[in-house]
Amino acid sequence: MSSASIGEGERRAGIAARLARHPWLVIAIAVALTLASLLQLVDFGQRRLRLDIDPSLDPLIAPNLPATPVDEAVHARFGAPDDTVLVLFQSDNVYSPDSLGRIDALTKSLQKIDDVAEVQSLTSVALPRSGDGRLSLRRLTSDEYGDDRLLEELRRNIDTDPLLRGQLATLDGRSAAIRVSLSTTSDRETLESGVAEAIVYTAHALQSEGIRISVTGMPIVRDATSRTVIEQLRWTVPAITLLLTGLLALAFRSWRGVWLPLVTIGLSLLWTMATLSAIGKPLNLITSLAPPLLATMGLAYCAHVLTEFEALLREPQLRDRQRRIAVLLKEIAGPVTLTGVTTGVGLLALLTNDLPAIREFALLSTLGVFYTVILVLTFVPAMLGLTVRRAPRKALPGNAAFERGALLLGRFDIRFRRGILWTATIIGLLAIFLSLRITVGDRFVGAFSEKSEVREDYERVNEALHGVTPLSIYVEGAVPGQFLEPQSLQMLDELEDWLRQQPEVGSVTGLVDHLRSLNRTLTGQQGGELPATRELVSQLLFFGDTETLSQFVDSDQETTLINLRLTVDDTADIAAVLARIDARLEQFPRSLHAQTSGQAVLMTQSVDRVTSGQLESIALALFVIYLCLSLQFASLWIGLLASLPTLLQTALYFGALGLFGVKLNATTSLVECLVLGLAVDDTIHYLARFNAAARRTASETTAAVAALSAVLRPITLTKAILATGFLVLVTGDLQNQVLFGWLAAFTLIAAWLVDVFVTPAFISGVRIVTLWDSLRLNLGRNVQQTIPLFSGLSARQSKLFALMSRVEMIPAGVLALREGDDGGDVYVVIDGRLVAWTQRGGERVPLNTFKRGDVFGEAGYFGQKRTANVETLTKVRVLRFDDADQERICRRHPKLAARIFLNLNRIQAERRSRPEPLELEAEGI
Amino acid sequence: MTFKFARTGFAAGLAALVFATGALAADPAPATAVEADVAAGLPALNPAKASVEQIQACSRANLAAKGSLRDVTLKSKGRDGKERTLKLKLFWKPAKGSGEGRLNARVVEPKEVAGSSYLLIEAQPKEQLYFYLPAANKVQQVSSDDLTRPLWGTDLSYNDLKQLQGLAVSGTTKRAGDEVIESRKTYVLETKLADATPQYSSLKSYVDQQSCVPLKTDFLDKKGKVVKTLDADAKTLSQLDPYWFVTAYTLKDLSRGTQTAIELSDIFLLEQLSEKNFDPTSFYLANE
Known part of the structure; x- marks a missing residue:
């Protein structure tokens, strides 16, 4: 594992250097792919796109629903x-x-x-x-x-x-x-x-x-x-692009900060749409959400890379362009790839969804993410290498403010760590509680605002005609001619009477109404009685208009249809009335079998099916994100801890749904998986920085602040870009898209708050050891031979122990230990030299010197006071651990801990066997 | 949901049979010189020069001018693929004196509707239509101005066949060249209906040049799309001097995905047929 990772790191550095050396090659490949995409997507001869748009709502209905066979039977026998x-x-x-x-x-x-x-x-x-x-x-x-x-x-x-x-x-x-x-x-x-x-x-x-x-x-x-979605699609991408162009211009105040992201998302969209065209799939109402998503996300990725590049541009030691790009690639490759993977994971979690259109959306968007990541890691650095020659004199706009803000926020997070974590826990629990209030539902016409013409007309007709939403009951008899029997008709009549008493049912029309009408008209029965004999029923049906009757009863009178109009169009309300109707239909004798059918039933079952898969999708996404983080931190436990902020973000989303009474449906299901993948990106960027800083500073608290300082600007910018991009949707006419926009923006803002407050507070208390860190930490050569404490350990075990403890830098001429202080820590010298001394009669008496591999402070570790002062002679790097560290190591790596204790005992024993008592006493300190 | 129900069916049903038997087309008083010539059995038309009026009159001359009986079987296949068979007896006898056509249609099968009867009397300005429901033992006179609906679980409608037959077509007809249908030369007539129905607005008829029997008719909607077709089985084209007739047709409703096969027996001439069959008070009784 470790050798593979080392190889991976070297390979990445090699690729980065090659890419930095051959920017023209990268550009040439990008241009060739773009031309190929253009030829695929555009029919220049006919001057049209080779991309179909399917505007139907069919993709919103899940296939193979319980009502699907009934619906097909109804359409086959009675039309639509x-x-x-x-x-x-x-x-x-x-x-x-x-x-x-x-x-x-x-x-x-x-x-x-x-x-x-x-x-x-x-x-x-x-x-x-x-x-x-x-x-x-x-x-x-x-x-x-x-x-x-x-x-x-x-x-x-x-x-x-x-x-x-x-x-x-x-x-x-x-x-x-x-x-x-x-x-x-x-x-x-x-x-x-x-x-x-x-x-x-x-x-x-x-x-x-x-x-x-x-x-x-x-x-x-x-x-x-359909018309509104297509119209929205026409202006959403340009509007997002325009708006975000302004945001980028404001953030970078440079041309490259604007045109490079725009060109990148343009290429990404072109390649994605060309692929869609090549596989012959149309763009439907769901997959049409992919272009605005990719545009927004692509700009956010670019913002991360540009921020990093701008920082490197201001580094005096990185004057060489090739080296600068190589360093840029080394810095961004990991986080960008990982964020691409997590975004893809969030999207691919939607593959568990029952709607084919949502699955297509997941695949299309993932493909777009893949293209975007490739472009961001190749095309963008290549263009930056070719076009940027001189380092700017000025800092990035707002940089100083962000740095100051990050410092203040970081200190605040550390100082009020417990308070923040308690607050986050309470909010998280409250969010979970609120999420229990979530109900499932969608509306046919509710997608339009209350003031829209479509909605107003619907409501007016619904009120005047007592119901608009159609629903059918399909009744099958046991034998041909069953519905010529007065007894069967009587049962249908009783069912219709019962249906008319339901508050959601506006009108009911069925075979018995036709027969009553025919009986009245043809035989003069003014009382509205049903025909009393099978012969009369047959003859009335025979004289009836074939086309009209064929919509209610089949040609051999074995099946019939009752058509209802409901006054409600919310699937939650429809589900309630359907449950009652189903219970009533169960009361039919065995000779009659009745089921509900129609768009309302399909939509209701579809919403149920889609939302029941929601938890599955999110659990899958969270699990894969957890695996990614575990891999990054080389620990399942740390991976779990690092996943907690993402869990909190998820809880906040569902809590908001519960709080504001937003129903769970295809739209709201889509948002969470989508935003989950995007929200975790910045957490990963932060944690990657934290890792590096923790290694560099050997202090989690310092690293938490330093990491925040490094990422506050880019994560604020990307979250602003993403939120602004999604907020463009709230200006549309369709309420589900408006809701989509608001929810996505809310979730991203919540994710930003978690990233800025909760994650630093939380992570500063977690000792993070990554596989990469452990490999990079240099304990020097021949560790096992030169540091007795590590005798018998492998190099990896030595490094792991070192990182489970604390590596500290101490400047020269500083007292590392003071005589008379309480003990508790043990020190192992990695680099540098120290001297132990004490005061005797006002005189400074040197007792011993320490160099690499020497251990000091172990006497105090066993509960004594410090018996001498220890002062650094040079700049010193020491490994410091205490009882708590040892406990943790015992729990997680018992074999390693046993070996360390054995070595420590040996060191103590060797000390005891030495002749000079003064020195022996002082060595333990 | 539609509201044009049973009531519209009566007139339509009877007239459908009129077409099938050819009865009503035997106009008692040929109105034009052309019709008079054709009725008088004048030489066949010159295909190259035949006018629309000559072709129509030639067609009408094929329809029986005497009382007759024909057995009719209608086999309809619905959207659900189920087949339904309906058998009727059609009695035809022109009125003495006025020569007005009279048609009695009596259902023989299926059993539940057996005995149901219709009586259609051609009268000016409008035909009279009566029906009888045996289960209610009631006769009712019906008049309707919505005659485009299919009847009896079949694809036939009164207007389809009436217009096809040229009995009451209100529209403009023109010749549109000649074509060959089942190896037989036909005149092609295009009729744009004056009163377009929602179902169709024009007809295209292929009339056999030898017998003047329509072998095929297409019913077209506003866009010119064929929505229904009526095809005669040319192999069944027969002659009972001086009349030509076909004994098998297929009517397809392309928009509903249904079709009806029409089988007709030979024509039995019954000059002694009882007048009670055509009396509104007794037409439903077995009077033959």
Whole structure:
């Protein structure tokens, strides 16, 4: 392991040097790949992109849901009951001549729109007029609009007909519904045809004083959603780029600080989209979130590298450009690769999600992250090497303020360490408690703001027609002709009665309503009774309109459909009513089997499925991040400790969801995994710095402050870039994207607070030993031979012990120990020389000198007072450990501890065997 | 959800059978010189010079002018792939004096609907339509102006067949060259309907040049997309002098993914058919 790591380090240094020597080669490869990507992505002959956009909402429905087979059966047998557009016409009296004239004009205008299959309204449907053994089925003609008696009779017929009641006109006569069927067969076709948009435009154009027109229905909501997402996609990336360009200009106040990140993200996006094009996948509503994410994240990565570069640029000993780039690469390669890996891990955790679109998003974004990391580690340094010649005289803007701030924050964190950790613990526990309040749910139309036209129209129609959200109940009989039996029809009728009593159910229409209506119209049964015999049922169905009836009962009357409209569109509310309906359907006898179906059911089950996988995804992401950190720190325990800040960030996110009543759904699930990967990046940058500083200063507290000083500026800048990038989404029209933006920004800000306050406070109390540190720590040559305490230990064990203890530097001419002080620490000299002396009769009496390998202070270690002074003669490096260190080593590395104790005993024994008592006494000190 | 239910079906159903039997097309009083010539059995048309009116009149001349009986079997296949069979007997007899066409359709199978009957009487300005439900023992007269809906669980609609037959087509028809269908030369007629329905707005008919029987009709929507097709099985084209007729058709509704096969028996001429079959008060009884 260690030799491999050494090899890895050397190889990395070699690659860095080669990259620094051949910047043109790097640029040439980047240009070649970019040209290849352009040729793949753009059809220059046709002047178009070779990248399809799939605007449908289908990717938001998980496959293989329990309701999927039912839904497919319903579509195969009864068509698509969800796909009607509802146009609501409201006036003082829809039966007035003026209103009927307008309804007729609107109906005709709608009929003229391409891809409108059929329009049903008060003036287009042949309405029943019966009496005296005659049945007339006629449309209203314009010369009848003024016939009050006729209209009164017509209204009475409509209001009392079991099938028409409340469907074409409300009972108060103030609202009329115009139902528009489309001939398109998919969301994509609807969007491309523009039929939904044309219906909305045509309908609203006829709005005037006293006339209010609203348009809604699943095709309208889905079309508006798709259209808004595409529109948002068009401006989001440019807006983010523009905004962040300003931020970069402010942060670096140099051209390279602006154009280099922009070119880098441009290339990364181009390569990513070209790959998508090459594998023939379209960009859908979920994967379209990848470009803004990659743009934001790419800029954040670049900001880290540029900050490091700017710091190196100001180092006087790094005047040589090649060397500067080589050093830059050595410094950034580890953290950038690791942050790329953790971001990728956060994204790849989404692969456990049931939605194919989310899995595609995870893969596409991970690929983009990979391209970005490659560019940041090759193209960016190469460009910096080629374009930057002179070191700037001025420091980076705000650098001094950040340094001062970091110092203050670091000291604050150390001083109030316990307080901060207690506060963090309390907040974390509170967040966990609040997260228990999270509920699962999503809304069809809730994606639009309350003031949007789509939402307002939906709410108005929902209120007037008592429900818009479609839901179906698919009932299967045991034998053909089952629904010709009056007994079966009676059961359906009782079910419909029960459904109508449910508060969320606005309207119910089924076979029994059709039969009642037919019975009334064809046999003159005015009481609204169901047909009493199987023969009469058969004959009524035989005379019925094939197309209409085929939407409710199949040709051999073995299966039937009950269509409902719900007044709610939140999947949580729908889930509640579905649970009650399912329980009621269980009461059917064995001969009938009923299940719920429709978009509402699919969406509800999909949200459940997606969110139930949420914990799985996050646990997986956290576990892999933990593994990465464990590898970095060469300890599963330290890896776990280093993961705690990330756990806190996760808890804060879910706590916020619970606190603000935000529901868990596909959007909110997506945010956490995404932001988890991004938030941990800065923690890794910090910990990497802390590691280096701890090794350099041999003090965790000093290192905690030093690391904060080094990373405060870049992590603040990257978090600001990321948060600003995500906040661009809050200006959009879709509430789920707005929520996405706010939540992502909140999580990043919370992550920044954790990075700045909690992580330094926490980590300053943790002794961190990394594999790399242990390898780098130089205890000098022939450790086992020159330092008796390490006799019999391997080089790695010696270094591990040294780092589990404390390595301290002591300047020359300083008292390391004072006579009479309490003991407790043992010292081993690594480098330098010291002298032990005491006062005798006012005279300074030298007792002994110490050099490499010598041990002093062990007498005090065993509970005595210091018996002499020990003063440094040169600058000295010593290894210092106490009882607590020994305890820790015993726990974690018992074999190592046993050997150390054995060696210590040997050293003591050797001392005791020496002839001069004075010196013997003094050696122990 | 749609609201055009059973009531619209009656007139449509009967007229569908009119087409199948060719009965109503036997216009009692040819109105134009061309029709009179064709009805009088004048020489066949010159394919190169035949006008739209001549072709239409030639077609109408194929329809029986006497009382008759035909057995009809409709086999429809729904979206769900299930097949349903319907058998009817069609009685046709023109009214004495006025010559108005009268058609009685009586359902034979399936058992639950057996005995259901329709009576259609051609009258000016509008036909009269009656139906009888045996389970309710009730006759009702129906009038409807929505005749585009499919009937009886099949793909047939009154208007489809009526317009196809040229009985009540309100629109502009023009010749659009000639084509060969199943090795037979046909006239191609394009009709743009004056009153376009939501289902279709124009028709394209392929009329056999030898017999003037339509062998194929396409129903097109506003965009010119074919939404329904009616195909005659040209192999069943027969002649009962002087009439030509086909005994097998297939009607496909492409938008609904359904189809109906229409099988017709030969024509049995029944000149002594009882008048009770065509009386609104007794048409549903077995009067033959």
